[in-house]
Amino acid sequence: MEPADSGCIDGVPLTPKNIRHQSPPIFSCLAEERQHRKERLAGALRIFGRLGFGEGVAGHITARDPEYPDHFWVNPFAHSFRRMRVSDLILVNHAGEVVIGNRPVNRAAFVLHAAIHQRRPEVNAAAHAHSPYGRAFASLGRHLNPITQDACMFFNDHALISEDGGKVVLEEESGQSFARHFDHGKAAIHQNHGLLSVGESVDAAAFWFIAMERCCQSQLLAEAAGEPQLIRNEWAEYTHARIGTEQAGWLNFQSLWDEISSSDPDLFD
Numbered sequence: 001m002e003p004a005d006s007g008c009i010d011g012v013p014l015t016p017k018n019i020r021h022q023s024p025p026i027f028s029c030l031a032e033e034r035q036h037r038k039e040r041l042a043g044a045l046r047i048f049g050r051l052g053f054g055e056g057v058a059g060h061i062t063a064r065d066p067e068y069p070d071h072f073w074v075n076p077f078a079h080s081f082r083r084m085r086v087s088d089l090i091l092v093n094h095a096g097e098v099v100i101g102n103r104p105v106n107r108a109a110f111v112l113h114a115a116i117h118q119r120r121p122e123v124n125a126a127a128h129a130h131s132p133y134g135r136a137f138a139s140l141g142r143h144l145n146p147i148t149q150d151a152c153m154f155f156n157d158h159a160l161i162s163e164d165g166g167k168v169v170l171e172e173e174s175g176q177s178f179a180r181h182f183d184h185g186k187a188a189i190h191q192n193h194g195l196l197s198v199g200e201s202v203d204a205a206a207f208w209f210i211a212m213e214r215c216c217q218s219q220l221l222a223e224a225a226g227e228p229q230l231i232r233n234e235w236a237e238y239t240h241a242r243i244g245t246e247q248a249g250w251l252n253f254q255s256l257w258d259e260i261s262s263s264d265p266d267l268f269d
Helices: 030-050 107-119 132-138 150-154 172-181 202-225 233-243 246-263
Strands: 060-064 071-074 090-093 098-100 125-129 158-161 187-190 194-199
Touching (some): 030 060, 030 125, 060 107, 071 107, 107 125, 107 172, 125 202, 132 187, 132 194, 150 202, 150 233, 172 187, 187 202, 194 202, 194 246, 202 246
Antiparallel strands (some): 060 071, 060 125, 071 090, 090 098, 187 194
């Protein structure tokens, strides 16, 4: 008996295939992993710039160095997101000293991100920018509600932090205080400031930030039009377990990476 899927199209046989799910790469050495993180970091910054997240000197994404975990790569102070190259990135230690690179670090980037990287060893990347809807939503002093499937990515998985809200965070103690209130979860809403996301990869951290910005936009629009209906807790938990994982964050970033790496090949310089 012929199998139901017999036949071919353009010479390609119609046979079942076991398709492997895409997953983060495995590296043969630390140098290879470092280069990968730096490339994804430069690409993520360009994506942020393309999405309009650049705001003067504000905003930064950090990537922990795989060999020296108390150091992280970050965009230099006052350099355009949209023009970021791998060679522009600087390496900073947890004392705030630039150890590789010739440009200064944004003090706010050091204070917040160093504290998070120190307190949360599972976090390899953190992202923050002064995005328009994130800033607007942060002024409300509220968590995101599960009003869409996308918002369920963050269901019971993000923090609301009011300490030092609206104050430029320059003192190390302020950064440590922020990190103490953000000891778990993939994202935080810093009241009167904006959004911050984290991940085991640059890919996931960047995607969570983009997704949370969109969710803030959706909730602001929905509440301006009426009273949005909440997704039931058990459904929100079910959805979060499927689209809110680290793997899902990494995977969702891949289409964005494909676009930026094709359109902006100079980011690899």
